[in-house]
Amino acid sequence: MKKSEKIIEKLILISAAVATISVALITVFIFQSGLPVLADYGVFHFIFGTTWSPTNGSYGILPLIFGTLWVTIGALVIGIPTGLACAVFLSEILPRKWAKAFRSAIELLAGIPSVVYGFFGLVVIVPAIRTYILPIYKIFNPEASATGFSILAGAIILAIMILPTIVSISENSISAVPKEFKEASLALGAGKMETIVKVLIPAARSGILSSIILGMGRAIGETMAVLLITGNMAKIPGSIMDPVATLTGTIAMEMGYASPTHQQALFAVGIILFIIIMLLNIIAQLSMRGLGGKAS
């Protein structure tokens, strides 16, 4: 028995080592491939340059950074209220047996491949924006681009994609709030809505925040869906109806045919993406500690 335990222990050690080593190897590989271009071209020029045109030797990724940030922010603006409302509805308002059906439907969303979301966006969301929203928008801005490939389209699709993450984690943490909190609030004469808004949500805030951070991570990293529907125009956008190119989309789209220097530049884009996500993680963890992660 002792021998087999030892073997199992070794196996677990190996699995743990493989996971850690893969992360280290990926990091080393990305940095090794991308750093030469960053050094040659200049980090400042690379990050703040406004022209992304690798065939011509211009590697300014500011338009791509803007594209990624705008699409992500848009997704969060649409996704957080929807997701939170849905979580509250499922855990506090809907009768239990109905909630089960709703929950599995939302969890199903997480299983759909992202390229399917992208195609859905291409044939449904983009034409819908062109037919229904652009005519209204054009009254105020007649010069607007008239295609529907836009930040808005990307944000809508990403919002749907991050819903399962936000809903399921928020719902869990709302359900985990001790029953006494709710009972005490109701006993003091607070209404149902008052209890939800003033007691339950604040008590579950750290779980809600972590759901938002996970959702944001997914939105920034998402590639295929965004690639198909944002138009991939490497230009700093003027409004949410403008097409944009994102960091991930550009890497995925251009890697296949890239010449050697171009390929290194794409790895350098990967480095920047890496750093942005690390920063967001650190900020998120700090702010979570600030909020005091007690209740979840």
Next chain:
Amino acid sequence: MKKIFAIALVTVLALGALAGCGKQGGSADSGNAITGTVVTAGSTSVQPLSEELAAVFMDENPGITIEVQGGGSGQGIKAIQEKIADFGALSREVKEEEKAAVAQEYVIAKDGVAVIVNRDSKVEELTLEQIKKIYTGEITNWKDVGGVDASIVVVSREEGSGTRGAFTEITKVAGKNEAGVEVDNTTKNSLVQGSTGAVMQTVATTPNTIGYVSLGSLSDTVKAVKVEGVAPTEETVLSGEYKISRPFLYVAGGEPSEAAKLFIDFILSEEGQKIVEESGFVPVK
């Protein structure tokens, strides 16, 4: 515990014996014919054609396995540099900086790039000059080239794409600037799509669009315009009347292996070129 070990041991032994059988049987079957594996990697435009050719070739030469991989033209050069492929497939000419890696170059087919517009467009015909001006952003309204009064929505392929390279070079959208450096002047106000299918879909569903795809992928969902009065067809590409066309290349890093040589001979044979034609591309012989 002991039982499990015994079962595992028996399984391993059995598998080993079976594998041995397979090997012996294989070598007996093929006799003294050439055997081996040929790997091609590179342009995704060439990939469907390579697969078609490989399927027929493998039927006729059971001892040889052809592996067709994609990755893009740049990847094709990389693959022969790293010696992980026998042939790199390119859908463009070999670039100056890549010449050192290439020892052999075979033109296996030609492909035309069709300029497409939305089906509702009134425009039937464009000159190379007009196409150039549309793609460099000098002409931005359809009424300047004989269409309705509406802004032109330019759809382009991604930077580095072979189709884009061929298109911009032939239409002079790319050219040398005052300093003598080759520059791609495609307007920044163009939508960019990462594949032929996505370009087709965008042009088919969006009003006032113009795009370009390879001739083999053309379908009824979009309208191909005449360039300099010539419609894009196989005959006009081969005869050179249709101006926007490009070569499909196989490149090798050194002397090809026997099996690889057999494959390239097959492609350039009458039978191989017939497959090229059936796949919608233009045979070179």
